[in-house]
Amino acid sequence: MPELPEVEVVRAGLARWVLDTEISAVEVHHPRPVRNHAAGPDDFVARLLGVRILDAVRRGKFLWLTLDSGEALLAHLGMSGQLVLVPPDSEPERHLRVRLGLAGGVPEREGRELRFVDQRMFGGLSVVPLVPTPDGGPGGASERAPEPLVPQPVAHIARDALDPSLDEEALVARLRRRRTGLKRALLDQGLVSGVGNIYADEALWRARLHYARPTETLTRPVVRSVLAECRAVMGDALRAGGTSFDSLYVDVNGSAGYFERSLAVYGRAGLPCLRCGTPVVREQFMNRSSHFCPTCQKRPRNARW
Structure with missing residues (x-):
């Protein structure tokens, strides 16, 4: 999508x-x-x-x-x-x-x-x-x-991570009050909009955090770093014209994006992590998939889904 x-x-x-x-x-x-x-x-x-x-x-x-x-x-x-x-x-x-x-x-x-x-x-x-x-x-x-x-x-859709009018400190506080998994929070369009499955996986890999990390255990600096990685990966994708896995996504002129070439974990199950070489893992998550490196992104013992 x-x-x-x-x-x-x-x-x-x-x-x-x-x-x-x-x-x-x-x-x-x-x-x-x-x-x-x-x-x-x-x-x-x-x-x-x-x-x-x-x-x-x-x-x-x-x-x-x-x-x-x-x-x-x-x-x-x-x-x-x-x-x-x-x-x-x-x-x-x-x-x-x-x-x-x-x-x-x-x-x-x-x-x-x-x-x-x-x-x-x-x-x-x-x-x-x-x-x-x-x-x-x-x-x-x-x-x-x-x-x-x-x-x-x-009207109910929250501002996104690239929106200059986003109140980041209020978002950090709201996210830390949730008792859920980190990726589930990032996908909540009423909390912060625009982050989907691809860029959540990529941002969490960049931040070295497992998708099931409980939000209530995150410090403010860690949450801010996750949001910064969301902004960074989406900014990189924008400069590449987006991510196109097939002909279903094109711009108004019919051209595909090429950020797929830069993905670190999404769609790379079984391939070596670009940081440490450990095979990337794909797990079922919310009727979709999560991709992560089991070495760089350690699963927490108190994981929340």
Whole structure:
């Protein structure tokens, strides 16, 4: 599933090419990807036709386009969702679900289409109201000055580790009060957003901490170091265009990311740890997997899952 770096790469591409364009045409090719638009596909189309795109914003793994109608086009990529920009006469993608015609904006993108392609259809689009952010700060990542607004379905999502408005000391205190395993806490989008399975494993390897380390045993400096490693690994992934294991994740131009080449433990079960040479271990965790080095990341005797 795309995590923060992959979604940020998509958001940045949208910010470059679709701001100040008008949505001139809307086609819904399958109802499932607009299932979260409660009023149905016809209303989804009606709310988008003729509106102008003002900004592209991201919080955690969610991104949205703010519209001059006062609403937002909210996108969640799910497992395989893609937002791609193509010429309008391009052949329809095999798993094309929604297409938006764009007019105006950057001259070289005049007449382009923004298409939502989703093989597995766990992702989706919806037009939703904007509400004030709980802390009064900016809604999320954006090149423009984002307003203190977020889409209503995203209001409960915490700020992410790369957000300049994140109150790190408050996050450190909240995490230390939890009585759970460290990785489970990092994956809690109500605590800190954007960290998924890949980057949690990578950050914990960098921090030399086991994923089941009890959060209540962590000192403040240790928690701050884990958050720093989360920022570092996601920053590295951003510079590499994200992590693509297959064709399901691409940027708005259809290009894959190449951070997979730099992964230290995720997906490397049985291969030598890049630090000490011990074979990397893969274990089942929360209906997914955890990858770690059993030498560099000692399992605590009081492990919490």
